[in-house]
Amino acid sequence: MSHNVLTYLQENREQLLEKLKEFLAIPSVSTDSSHRNDIQQAADYLVTYLQEIGFKAEKMPTGGHPLVYGEYLAREDAPTVLLYGHYDVQPADPLEEWESEPFQPVIRNGRIYARGASDDKGQVFMHLAVFEAYMKTEGKLPVNVKVCLEGEEEIGSKNLYAFLEKNKELFSADFAVISDSGMIAKNQPTIVYGLKGLAAIEITVTGPDHDLHSGAYGGAVRNPIMALSHILASMKNKDEVVTVEGFYDGVEPLSEDERKKIAQIPGEDFAEATGAPETVSEKGYTPEEHTMARPTLEINGIYGGYQGEGTKTIIPSKATAKITCRLVPGQDPKRIQKLLEEHVQKTAPKGVTVEVKKESGSAKAYKVEPNHPLIQKAAESYTKSLGKETVYVRMGGSIPVVEWIDDIYDMPIVLLGFGTPEDRLHSPNESFPLDSFDKGMETLVYYWEKVASK
Amino acid sequence: MSHNVLTYLQENREQLLEKLKEFLAIPSVSTDSSHRNDIQQAADYLVTYLQEIGFKAEKMPTGGHPLVYGEYLAREDAPTVLLYGHYDVQPADPLEEWESEPFQPVIRNGRIYARGASDDKGQVFMHLAVFEAYMKTEGKLPVNVKVCLEGEEEIGSKNLYAFLEKNKELFSADFAVISDSGMIAKNQPTIVYGLKGLAAIEITVTGPDHDLHSGAYGGAVRNPIMALSHILASMKNKDEVVTVEGFYDGVEPLSEDERKKIAQIPGEDFAEATGAPETVSEKGYTPEEHTMARPTLEINGIYGGYQGEGTKTIIPSKATAKITCRLVPGQDPKRIQKLLEEHVQKTAPKGVTVEVKKESGSAKAYKVEPNHPLIQKAAESYTKSLGKETVYVRMGGSIPVVEWIDDIYDMPIVLLGFGTPEDRLHSPNESFPLDSFDKGMETLVYYWEKVASK
Numbered sequence: 001m002s003h004n005v006l007t008y009l010q011e012n013r014e015q016l017l018e019k020l021k022e023f024l025a026i027p028s029v030s031t032d033s034s035h036r037n038d039i040q041q042a043a044d045y046l047v048t049y050l051q052e053i054g055f056k057a058e059k060m061p062t063g064g065h066p067l068v069y070g071e072y073l074a075r076e077d078a079p080t081v082l083l084y085g086h087y088d089v090q091p092a093d094p095l096e097e098w099e100s101e102p103f104q105p106v107i108r109n110g111r112i113y114a115r116g117a118s119d120d121k122g123q124v125f126m127h128l129a130v131f132e133a134y135m136k137t138e139g140k141l142p143v144n145v146k147v148c149l150e151g152e153e154e155i156g157s158k159n160l161y162a163f164l165e166k167n168k169e170l171f172s173a174d175f176a177v178i179s180d181s182g183m184i185a186k187n188q189p190t191i192v193y194g195l196k197g198l199a200a201i202e203i204t205v206t207g208p209d210h211d212l213h214s215g216a217y218g219g220a221v222r223n224p225i226m227a228l229s230h231i232l233a234s235m236k237n238k239d240e241v242v243t244v245e246g247f248y249d250g251v252e253p254l255s256e257d258e259r260k261k262i263a264q265i266p267g268e269d270f271a272e273a274t275g276a277p278e279t280v281s282e283k284g285y286t287p288e289e290h291t292m293a294r295p296t297l298e299i300n301g302i303y304g305g306y307q308g309e310g311t312k313t314i315i316p317s318k319a320t321a322k323i324t325c326r327l328v329p330g331q332d333p334k335r336i337q338k339l340l341e342e343h344v345q346k347t348a349p350k351g352v353t354v355e356v357k358k359e360s361g362s363a364k365a366y367k368v369e370p371n372h373p374l375i376q377k378a379a380e381s382y383t384k385s386l387g388k389e390t391v392y393v394r395m396g397g398s399i400p401v402v403e404w405i406d407d408i409y410d411m412p413i414v415l416l417g418f419g420t421p422e423d424r425l426h427s428p429n430e431s432f433p434l435d436s437f438d439k440g441m442e443t444l445v446y447y448w449e450k451v452a453s454k
Numbered sequence: 455m456s457h458n459v460l461t462y463l464q465e466n467r468e469q470l471l472e473k474l475k476e477f478l479a480i481p482s483v484s485t486d487s488s489h490r491n492d493i494q495q496a497a498d499y500l501v502t503y504l505q506e507i508g509f510k511a512e513k514m515p516t517g518g519h520p521l522v523y524g525e526y527l528a529r530e531d532a533p534t535v536l537l538y539g540h541y542d543v544q545p546a547d548p549l550e551e552w553e554s555e556p557f558q559p560v561i562r563n564g565r566i567y568a569r570g571a572s573d574d575k576g577q578v579f580m581h582l583a584v585f586e587a588y589m590k591t592e593g594k595l596p597v598n599v600k601v602c603l604e605g606e607e608e609i610g611s612k613n614l615y616a617f618l619e620k621n622k623e624l625f626s627a628d629f630a631v632i633s634d635s636g637m638i639a640k641n642q643p644t645i646v647y648g649l650k651g652l653a654a655i656e657i658t659v660t661g662p663d664h665d666l667h668s669g670a671y672g673g674a675v676r677n678p679i680m681a682l683s684h685i686l687a688s689m690k691n692k693d694e695v696v697t698v699e700g701f702y703d704g705v706e707p708l709s710e711d712e713r714k715k716i717a718q719i720p721g722e723d724f725a726e727a728t729g730a731p732e733t734v735s736e737k738g739y740t741p742e743e744h745t746m747a748r749p750t751l752e753i754n755g756i757y758g759g760y761q762g763e764g765t766k767t768i769i770p771s772k773a774t775a776k777i778t779c780r781l782v783p784g785q786d787p788k789r790i791q792k793l794l795e796e797h798v799q800k801t802a803p804k805g806v807t808v809e810v811k812k813e814s815g816s817a818k819a820y821k822v823e824p825n826h827p828l829i830q831k832a833a834e835s836y837t838k839s840l841g842k843e844t845v846y847v848r849m850g851g852s853i854p855v856v857e858w859i860d861d862i863y864d865m866p867i868v869l870l871g872f873g874t875p876e877d878r879l880h881s882p883n884e885s886f887p888l889d890s891f892d893k894g895m896e897t898l899v900y901y902w903e904k905v906a907s908k
Contacts, residue, residue: 031764091762097664155764196669200765209729210551213879214752215650215851216636218780219694219744220724222734225753225775226690233687236680238803240673270674275663280676280805290673298668299679300768305755306776308545310485310609311654311813313778313852314754314880321679322760324767326672349692351734359765397669398767425667426768 002445004137009129009441017112017437019049020125021105023087024114028121030065030088030155039065039151042087046070046124046149053132055147060167062159065151069170072131072145078452080144082173082411084401085124085180086153089116090426097428110434117432118423123179124149126418126437130444142452146173150401153180156200156361157400164408175374175412176405179440182419184393185266186433189382191375192415194367194394195402196295197327199336200359203231203344204320207352211305212315222351225304225319231354232321234347235297235340239283240290242297242325244343250330254285254293262288265391268421291396296326324359326396333362363400366413374412374451381446385439416447456899458591463583463895470586471566471891473503474579475559477541478568482575484519484542484609493519493605496541496575500524500582500603507586509601514621516613519605523624526585526599532906534598536627536865538855539578539634540607543570544880551882564888571886572877577633578603580872580891584898596906600627604855607634610654610815611854618862629828629866630859633894636873638847639720640887643836645829646869648821648848649856650749651781653790654813657685657798658774661806665759666769675769676805679758682773685808688801689751689777689794693737694744696751696779698797704784708739708747716742719845722875745850750780778813780850787816817854828866828905835900839893870901 009016028042029035043059043066050057050070057070065088073080092102092115100106105114116122127147134141148171152158164171183190207224208217236242263286270279270287281290290296304319306312325336341356348354368375370392379390402413418440424430463470482496483489497513497520504511504524511524519542527534546556546569554560559568570576581601588595602625606612618625637644661678662671690696721742724733735744744750758773760766779790795810802808822829824846833844856867872894878884 031766032762090766091760093760093762094665198767200767202765207728207730210878210883211548211881212728213851213881214750214754214778215780215849216875216879217724217728217745218750218752218850219735219739219748220733220741221728221730222694223752225756226686229683229686229753230692232680232683238684240676270671274661274666274671274675276661276675276805277807278805279674280803281673285673287674291671294673296668296672298672298677298767298769299683299759300668300766301759301761301770302679302773303757303761305753306545306547307755307757308486308547311656311776311778311815312485312544312754312880313652313654313752315752316755319756322765324668324765326669349734351730351732353731361765395669396672397667421670424664425670426766427665427667429664 002449005133005445006442008133008137016129020122023121023125024105024116025103027103028088028151029091030152032091039088043068043151046087049128050147053128053135062163064159067151067163068149070147072141074140075144078143079174080146082146082148082171082176083127084148084176084178085127086120086150087124088151088154089121090154094428099429111431112434113429113431115430117430118419119425119430120153120180122432123418126441127179127444130441142448146171156359158360160401161404164404168408172409173411175414177414177416178399178402179416179418180399181395181397181415181417182421182423183417184391184421185268186420187386187388187435187439188266189379189386189388189390190417191370191379191390191392192395192417193370193392195365196396196398197331197333197363197365197403198324198398198400199327199333199362200324201337201340202320202322202357202359203228204318204355205352206318208315208317211317214313214315217315221315222349223315224352225316227349227352228304228319228321230349231344231347232299235343240281241283242295244339246339247336251295251328252330254289258293259289262292265393273421292394293328295328295331297323299323326398327365329365329367331365333364337362361400363398364403366402366406368413372412374414377450378414378416378447381443381450384446385442456903459587459899460896462587462591470583474576477575477579478559478570479557481557482542482605483545484606486545493542497522497605500541503582504601507582507589516617518613521605521617522601522603524601526595528594529598532597533628534600536600536602536625536630537581538602538630538632539581540574540604541578542605542608543575544608548882553883565885566888567883567885569884571884572873573879573884574607574634576886577872580895581633581898584895596902600625610813612814614855615858618858622862626863627865629868631868631870632853632856633870633872634853635849635851635869635871636875636877637871638845638875639722640874641840641842641889641893642720643833643840643842643844644871645824645833645844645846646849646871647824647846649819650850650852651785651787651817651819651857652778652852652854653781653787653816654778655791655794656774656776656811656813657682658772658809659806660772662769662771665771668767668769671769676803677769678806679770679773681803681806682758682775684803685798685801686753686775689797694735695737696749698793700793701790705749705782706784708743712747713743716746719847727875746848747782749782749785751777753777780852781819783819783821785819787818791816815854817852818857820857820860822867826866828868831904832868832870832901835897835904838900839896
């Protein structure tokens, strides 16, 4: 039966790409309240699409941006899968660095360029397109499906955990599939069996209650930017070792076996992919080991004082820094936030006040058993469509929902990702390869049939 | 004769304040190119006013913003004074912190509120108003006057030195008067006999060539904000001692006598004036000693990465910091810039590239002889109008032109300032007390007559 479905996908490729472009053209930026209406529009697009292909679908209020729920439960003889994805995207700034408009999708050099093309609207769309192909050719899907499409993933899925808990029955299924990750190289079948957790804080240092003339008051008060620099510099040393007391407590050491596995993965050239002068990683670990299996602390943004042309001779009143940590198994995000806060308060010099805001969207790290049959079927499906052996990796990224589904439902979770390292997630010129679009949908078709066949 | 002049100033007070408001209403922000036309308008206002009161006046091109030159040379029997001031102002941001519009001057609680009210348009205006009073009542001034009003003081007087050098004859005079400083307390006669120098740099740290997903690349590349924090934190320790090698070379030690003098000056309460939790100063020096007589290093602004609402999990491509140092006698600004650059390059960690931009507007520090007759006459004039003994102080601020006039003309320079510590120079809600406006003009009337009388 897969033959007709695959043929449909090939014959309708152009229309499907056009339909995808409509979806990507909606600037559903979740962190910026000025895009509230675009978020609604993106959710409506999904509800409509799901209804067109025979799902029961609706927007559900979460207290924040709506969640799109859809269900197809016509197969008494088949298992039920919970499919998670998100329709919100990261901000597009800095806009001037985009070669084409972030929300005017264009195809060039075999890639589709737009914010969300890979993370995660493009991958969500592939699932719906595959369902469409089944319904239009076979009139039914091989499995039962519950769809959970979120609008707050890029702002830490603020309301999702409470929502899943409150609607536990609604989302219960035999297993979950999430396509919000990538392959380690284009057309390299990849199963992600580990994810990092996340903990975020914002530090604001306040000195004087207004900007001061640096001549009149320089020498009498503490400069809040300098105070913030001392605090930040005390959190990670030049060996990339986090120096916040207790940060590494409970982190399981990297086994020789796992280090071998990581070394064998055909990885990307980090310096080439990032344009950095050279790679830098935690003392005693390779960049591959650090990104996949060791915790990180990154400053995501900083601001304070004068940012305009020329010089302005002031002592500013305030300075702010945003920090996120990627965590590994054994680290509790709430505890890490607390350790960071204690460190900041402890290292703050006199003459300033320091405020630490604990951001929402914390997540524990997650690891699954690579040998689970549902994961093995995924590996086989990849290999069938891409003609290569599947590799198993841990990912530096965080998908809070993975930990939460595990926590609330304790069901197997399969991470079926089709992105590539060149996709520039969260950066200007995000894109998604049309190869992944085609081969990914083919992989999904094989997978649903393997899952359906007892 | 001073009687008529003073009477004129009293009787025309309202009209003069209205005329001052017109001047302050022009947003002549020199650092921001979008205000180019406002700069021209402010210069035109001055040329017109000078011509109205019988000066020969014109705008002179400098290569940057125009300089307003005016001359009154009708008195063969009197000395000639070179009067310097500036008509450009600091940016008004952060705008939301102003209680009234920065360029819609209003009077409340005995103060006139507007950007430039004190620094320096208000004080420039007082001189012209006094000249107007003389011409309208006596038909002449007691002294010959050459007026040099600059439009680039707040951006480091980029073109002034070359201009003064090129037009040496034009500006030559018997002595110079500058009203761009303040009194240490309202109605406390103050002679500034020392000024600090200035050296400015901008540091930009670049890591990856685009913003990166902190999950995909955290652990593989250096975070440019963290690298910048390490560099900045290494420039000044928590004791407020600058740790840049060679920074204090050539700085003359503070004599016990000068420390006593400084201790006796009725100073302001720095914590109260700034709203800082407590004062902080260089180890071994009081805040008064540090601000007046010890060099400082301040970070004026910093930016990099995400500054919007919520969190954005990126490793940014770049981070930038703006730094200015206030210098004391013995420190050469160019050398200080070089030391800062060497320090930054030396402390920059691997994995990033660092660019140091040496900003224009450097100035050497300056000290004058407090016992010079022209300065004594100023002290007597203050005392006559304000009824208090004059105190002699060194100022933390920098007025490059003072050093340049000294350097090029070697003429005595008298700093006749009328600002107060509450004026909020360079900050939101800048203002100038009407007391200083009235008493300052009275002081100027007395001064010109003392100077004229052999």
